[in-house]
Amino acid sequence: MNDFAQPCLPVVGSQTLVPLVDGRQVPYANLDCAASAPALQVVADRVNQVLPLYASVHRGAGYLSQVSTALYEESRQAIGRFVGSRTDDVTIITRNTTDSLNLLAGCIPAGPEGNGGKVLVLDVEHHANLLPWRNAPGGVTVVHGGESVRETLEILKAELAVEPFALLAFTGASNVTGEALPIDQVVALAHEAGARVVIDGAQLIPHRRFSLEESGVDYVAFSGHKTYAPFGAGALVGTRDWLDSGQPYLAGGGAVRQVGLDEVVWTDAPARHEAGSPNVIGAVALASACEALASLPQGALEAHEQLLRERLVSGLEAIEDVRVVKAWADAENPVGVVTFAVKNCDPGLVAAYLSAEHGIGVRDGRFCAHPLLHRLGFDAGAIRASVGVGTTIAEVDRLIFALKLWVEEGVHTNYEVVDGCWAVRNDPRPTPEGSGLHGLIATAAAAIGGLAACGPAPSLQGATL
Ligand code: ALA
Numbered sequence: 001m002n003d004f005a006q007p008c009l010p011v012v013g014s015q016t017l018v019p020l021v022d023g024r025q026v027p028y029a030n031l032d033c034a035a036s037a038p039a040l041q042v043v044a045d046r047v048n049q050v051l052p053l054y055a056s057v058h059r060g061a062g063y064l065s066q067v068s069t070a071l072y073e074e075s076r077q078a079i080g081r082f083v084g085s086r087t088d089d090v091t092i093i094t095r096n097t098t099d100s101l102n103l104l105a106g107c108i109p110a111g112p113e114g115n116g117g118k119v120l121v122l123d124v125e126h127h128a129n130l131l132p133w134r135n136a137p138g139g140v141t142v143v144h145g146g147e148s149v150r151e152t153l154e155i156l157k158a159e160l161a162v163e164p165f166a167l168l169a170f171t172g173a174s175n176v177t178g179e180a181l182p183i184d185q186v187v188a189l190a191h192e193a194g195a196r197v198v199i200d201g202a203q204l205i206p207h208r209r210f211s212l213e214e215s216g217v218d219y220v221a222f223s224g225h226k227t228y229a230p231f232g233a234g235a236l237v238g239t240r241d242w243l244d245s246g247q248p249y250l251a252g253g254g255a256v257r258q259v260g261l262d263e264v265v266w267t268d269a270p271a272r273h274e275a276g277s278p279n280v281i282g283a284v285a286l287a288s289a290c291e292a293l294a295s296l297p298q299g300a301l302e303a304h305e306q307l308l309r310e311r312l313v314s315g316l317e318a319i320e321d322v323r324v325v326k327a328w329a330d331a332e333n334p335v336g337v338v339t340f341a342v343k344n345c346d347p348g349l350v351a352a353y354l355s356a357e358h359g360i361g362v363r364d365g366r367f368c369a370h371p372l373l374h375r376l377g378f379d380a381g382a383i384r385a386s387v388g389v390g391t392t393i394a395e396v397d398r399l400i401f402a403l404k405l406w407v408e409e410g411v412h413t414n415y416e417v418v419d420g421c422w423a424v425r426n427d428p429r430p431t432p433e434g435s436g437l438h439g440l441i442a443t444a445a446a447a448i449g450g451l452a453a454c455g456p457a458p459s460l461q462g463a464t465l
Pocket of ligand 1: 034036126175363368
């Protein structure tokens with residue numbers, strides 16, 4: 001019997017202490033699993049186990065090269081199995097979901113079936129499932145979702161009847177609300193209209209059992225760093241023909257059969273899209289995470305997450321001035337990703353307060369889903385808390401307690417906006433021993449352009465509190 005107050009699977013870093021501005025140290029409450037989830041302990045152990053065996057892949061006659069090649073190819077099989085790949089499906093090892101969807105966009109044929117290679121998406125999508133389709137041969141049509149799942153399905157059906165599409169791309173679980181459309185109904189609508197289906201599985205695969213074979217979905221894309229395997233690998237898995245004939249994603253060694261000075265004969269998928277030395281360790285890590293998740297008793301993952309989500313949502317809704325964001329009134333069984341706003345409060349300041357005064361990690365901003373946040377009226381952004389297999393009820397309760405305290409008392413230290421992000425003024429928190437760091441957030445944000453990393457608050461530049 002699982003004790004749902006405890007993690008479902010042990011993760012690395014669950015005991016890591018972080019400093020608060022008042023000088024105390026507390027265990028980090030990582031409620032930002034939707035952005036990047038911590039590594040499973042078994043994944044870290046597996047990586048350490050195979051590192052001494054690491055050598056070149058697909059290229060060497062040496063014994064360890066052969067071992068590494070076998071590890072890479074067996075990992076590919078395990079990753080494909082985890083998402084229920086069919087006999088003739090291909091599993092391509094990518095960097096992450098964004099990479100996978102860009103790859104697929106380059107493989108859509110220009111329209112032998114009379115659809116011009118056009119893609120249909122809803123405005124609820126993450127930018128990773130919106131922007132790549134602009135490069136599809138027929139471009140992309142983006143339609144607004146409705147206020148309910150039922151209405152949104154009707155909208156999709158109507159759009160699919162207007163013109164032929166090559167592909168319908170939709171999220172398996174929103175990275176903003178955790179909600180999703182029923183996969184079987186979307187697949188039926190798309191297939192009836194002659195369109196294939198790709199699922200953005202970034203938030204689905206770490207949280208729910210999924211099978212290409214059982215669902216009839218044509219392609220699924222997902223990320224290792226959200227699936228408890230943060231070692232740089234993700235995957236695109238699905239129907240072979242487009243992947244065999246599509247534009248090679250990267251030009252280079254390993255993707256070819258023969259190269260002359262004026263001509264290239266490209267090889268088939270998956271190697272066709274994996275030029276350059278592949279990420280063996282990342283693939284092994286992702287395969288290990290897939291196997292660990294698959295080994296959980298049926299329903300354990302869902303039950304763990306449902307309990308945490310219900311606790312989170314009911315706790316948030318009980319706080320005056322906190323509003324939980326929903327895309328659809330009738331969405332069933334959302335995953336553990338919950339976005340909320342606090343009335344008249346800048347989301348970035350709330351997130352900075354949660355970190356500095358309570359050691360809680362959340363994400364704020366527009367979550368790379370600007371069109372959805374705009375339609376729902378959150379152009380100023382919101383705050384997102386997301387849970388995973390390593391999350392405990394105590395961590396959720398800490399968030400609720402901290403937000404109640406915010407509403408009752410406000411902040412207890414001084415904050416200012418640096419490069420578009422809220423930060424503690426004269427932040428006294430030390431960097432972690434052994435990290436080699438010389439400074440924290442403000443420096444890091446500035447290095448990559450501040451606003452791009454932190455979110456939507458240009459008007460806040462220079463603000464203090
Ligand atoms: N796509 C990730 C998120 O939603 C980074 O946070």
